[in-house]
Amino acid sequence: MSILEIKNLKASVDGKQILKGINLTVNAGETHAIMGPNGSGKSTLAQILVGRKDYSVEGRVRYDGKDLLDMDVEERAREGIFLAFQYPVEIPGVNSTYFLKAAYNEIRKHRGQPEVDAMEFLTLVKEKMKILELDQSLLNRPVNEGFSGGEKKRNEIFQMAVLDPKLAILDETDSGLDIDALKIVASGVNKLKRADNAQIIITHYQRLLNFIIPDFVHVLFDGRIIRSGGKELALELEEKGYDWIVKHPQAKELVAS
Amino acid sequence: MTTPAETIQQFVDRDYKYGFVTDIESDAVPPGLSEDVIRLISAKKKEPEFMLEWRLKAYRNWLTMTEPKWPNVHYPPIDYQKIIYYSAPKPKKGLNSLDEVDPELLKTFEKLGISLQEQKRLTGVAVDAIVDSVSVATTFQKDLEKLGILFCSFSDAVQKHSELVKKYLGTVVPYNDNYYAALNSAVFSDGSFCFIPKGVRCPMELSTYFRINAANTGQFERTLIIAEEGAYVSYLEGCTAPMRDENQLHAAVVELIALDDAEIKYSTVQNWYPGDREGKGGVFNFVTKRGKCAGRNSRISWTQVETGSAITWKYPSVILQGDHSVGEFYSVALTNNFQQADTGTKMIHIGKNTRSTIISKGISAGRGQNSYRGLVKILKAADGARNYSQCDSLLIGDRCGAHTFPYIEVKNTSAQVEHEASTSKIGEDQIFYCNQRGIATQDAVSMIVNGYCKEVFRHLPMEFAVEAQKLLGVSLEGSVG
Numbered sequence A: 001m002s003i004l005e006i007k008n009l010k011a012s013v014d015g016k017q018i019l020k021g022i023n024l025t026v027n028a029g030e031t032h033a034i035m036g037p038n039g040s041g042k043s044t045l046a047q048i049l050v051g052r053k054d055y056s057v058e059g060r061v062r063y064d065g066k067d068l069l070d071m072d073v074e075e076r077a078r079e080g081i082f083l084a085f086q087y088p089v090e091i092p093g094v095n096s097t098y099f100l101k102a103a104y105n106e107i108r109k110h111r112g113q114p115e116v117d118a119m120e121f122l123t124l125v126k127e128k129m130k131i132l133e134l135d136q137s138l139l140n141r142p143v144n145e146g147f148s149g150g151e152k153k154r155n156e157i158f159q160m161a162v163l164d165p166k167l168a169i170l171d172e173t174d175s176g177l178d179i180d181a182l183k184i185v186a187s188g189v190n191k192l193k194r195a196d197n198a199q200i201i202i203t204h205y206q207r208l209l210n211f212i213i214p215d216f217v218h219v220l221f222d223g224r225i226i227r228s229g230g231k232e233l234a235l236e237l238e239e240k241g242y243d244w245i246v247k248h249p250q251a252k253e254l255v256a257s
Numbered sequence B: 001m002t003t004p005a006e007t008i009q010q011f012v013d014r015d016y017k018y019g020f021v022t023d024i025e026s027d028a029v030p031p032g033l034s035e036d037v038i039r040l041i042s043a044k045k046k047e048p049e050f051m052l053e054w055r056l057k058a059y060r061n062w063l064t065m066t067e068p069k070w071p072n073v074h075y076p077p078i079d080y081q082k083i084i085y086y087s088a089p090k091p092k093k094g095l096n097s098l099d100e101v102d103p104e105l106l107k108t109f110e111k112l113g114i115s116l117q118e119q120k121r122l123t124g125v126a127v128d129a130i131v132d133s134v135s136v137a138t139t140f141q142k143d144l145e146k147l148g149i150l151f152c153s154f155s156d157a158v159q160k161h162s163e164l165v166k167k168y169l170g171t172v173v174p175y176n177d178n179y180y181a182a183l184n185s186a187v188f189s190d191g192s193f194c195f196i197p198k199g200v201r202c203p204m205e206l207s208t209y210f211r212i213n214a215a216n217t218g219q220f221e222r223t224l225i226i227a228e229e230g231a232y233v234s235y236l237e238g239c240t241a242p243m244r245d246e247n248q249l250h251a252a253v254v255e256l257i258a259l260d261d262a263e264i265k266y267s268t269v270q271n272w273y274p275g276d277r278e279g280k281g282g283v284f285n286f287v288t289k290r291g292k293c294a295g296r297n298s299r300i301s302w303t304q305v306e307t308g309s310a311i312t313w314k315y316p317s318v319i320l321q322g323d324h325s326v327g328e329f330y331s332v333a334l335t336n337n338f339q340q341a342d343t344g345t346k347m348i349h350i351g352k353n354t355r356s357t358i359i360s361k362g363i364s365a366g367r368g369q370n371s372y373r374g375l376v377k378i379l380k381a382a383d384g385a386r387n388y389s390q391c392d393s394l395l396i397g398d399r400c401g402a403h404t405f406p407y408i409e410v411k412n413t414s415a416q417v418e419h420e421a422s423t424s425k426i427g428e429d430q431i432f433y434c435n436q437r438g439i440a441t442q443d444a445v446s447m448i449v450n451g452y453c454k455e456v457f458r459h460l461p462m463e464f465a466v467e468a469q470k471l472l473g474v475s476l477e478g479s480v481g
């Protein structure tokens, strides 16, 4: 069953077109990797899927049978869409655990489930913390405030573990992580994968894909997916660079259209 | 679909819910100020001679003074001859019990969420309720009396405890201290008086609730709190006013005196009418609050949450005279729409090893202007004095302003003074991040603002902290964008 179905998605900001017609279907149980050079539109795609309003958007996106573009940001989140931000935001003064509990309870309320209290939540948090080997002291600090780059990224995946999304979008979660942290985060992401959820992993590096094996790899170039393939596409890219794909006859045709 | 900016706007725009007027007859003197008016006020209150003399001295001094122009606030000139200096709800005969309080007034306070029926009160809080110029009821007086604690209206104190009043009045804020304090000294009508004798820990929160009801009336209350050796008291002050198009003047004076080993905690949640969204009307809140740590090891702390008033001009201060005494100031000041606040504190270190802490959190939204003004003064004899100040400003939207004016004067080389300041903004990015985690904009703003104020709320008594959080939420509705 498809969780996400993107049809001819176009987006522009200040008259500049960034996404020029994206088509992508993600089924339950799948992991998709999106690669592509800087500025090709990967983060823009992620931001539009979670509901950022800065863009004027055309096309259709169905999520879990519903029209995604009609939904508010928080509604999408409560329906199970999660974005691990490329640049996680600091919220001074707001305790991380308190923040995450509020988020968790919003999702429960949305599902008509009773809210959990602080004690129940702590039990859940302790369990999820093990998956990410996260230092508990981070959770007693304000959200992302003063976290190192790597800590912020790891905290995003920790939040994902707690909120248990149906569709997780990871925007360059690997950048800024040292090799040990990368392995821990990747194994965390793998543990969260199930037959009824899906993941979209945005990355520049094939390295991450050694640990999180994607079912599909897509190359985004200048606002379009110019090539899709299996996990071997990432290896090929690493070897030959983007130039090789861009010059490929199939891609030339797409870019010109 | 509403954008975060719109939602935040609605959030800031919620209306002032205390703006109703109680229809009650009042006994007022005609507008204007003169020696005759002062004599009339004093006579109405059947005051002893010394009180009238003091008032007249203050008045004559006031005539020679000019309004301060240094605060970073702007308002049209005040015509002091148009103000009514005395207004009391009728009938105003001496009340023997709460049953004699006008039911209309009881209803007013119920509407404000303050019950004057003792059995309905939150246990542990005694209230002195003041409408316009007079105290209308004081609860739990008898229970407190058993411990030797005096808690009554200032007028009662002048009658019944005139020796104490005479001994302490004006010892912290002299009648000629500043323009508004001099005016207050001349015309003050009522307020609260509180005396905690040696060694007594006051078992309940004492609280005064101020309400301006009558039109064109100035409120000039006077509060005097004395904690003798080893005594402790926690005091709360709350205030509201009806919505009126004209500005109303509130010029209060509060004096605190702590003797050896005594502690006074003074908390305020100020919610005077701030004026409408266009900046029309609202209360001018020009207040002088000062405490004196007269004894060794004494401690005075001011905690304030300032959300109301069109203009706030207020610097609760501590004179640290006793050795090892401690002064604290914790403040949240919020300005929204066209509100202006110039507030802060003065810590005057005189005694040895005196310590002071200043935590100030300014929040500006709409076109609000928020200034922190603080003075830390370490005198020559104050060996080992220490001060820590932290002044933070939070901006919501981009039409508001935050300003910081810290003044530091150090005359003793062993002193340590530390000052930190920061300015931050609730950004669309923060709101978006919260939204993406399923948290709605309104809850996100509340969460961020409350997180920002946490250090101050921690110092408020429990029920007050909850009240303050709610109040901030209401005062901020519609503020981002």
Ligand SMILES: Nc1ncnc2c1ncn2[C@@H]1O[C@H](COP(=O)(O)OP(=O)(O)OP(=O)(O)O)[C@@H](O)[C@H]1O
Pocket (backbone or CB within 6 Å): A013, A014, A018, A036, A037, A038, A039, A040, A041, A042, A043, A044, A045, A054
């Ligand atoms: N709000 C905006 N206003 C103007 N330009 C924008 C905006 N958002 C994105 N862009 C532009 O759109 C293009 C795509 O940006 P995007 O962040 O999606 O790239 P990316 O593929 O994620 O790149 P990177 O690999 O560097 O993260 C860039 O040229 C960027 O400058």
Ligand SMILES: [Mg+2]
Pocket (backbone or CB within 6 Å): A042, A043, A044, A086, A171, A172
């Ligand atoms: Mg990006």
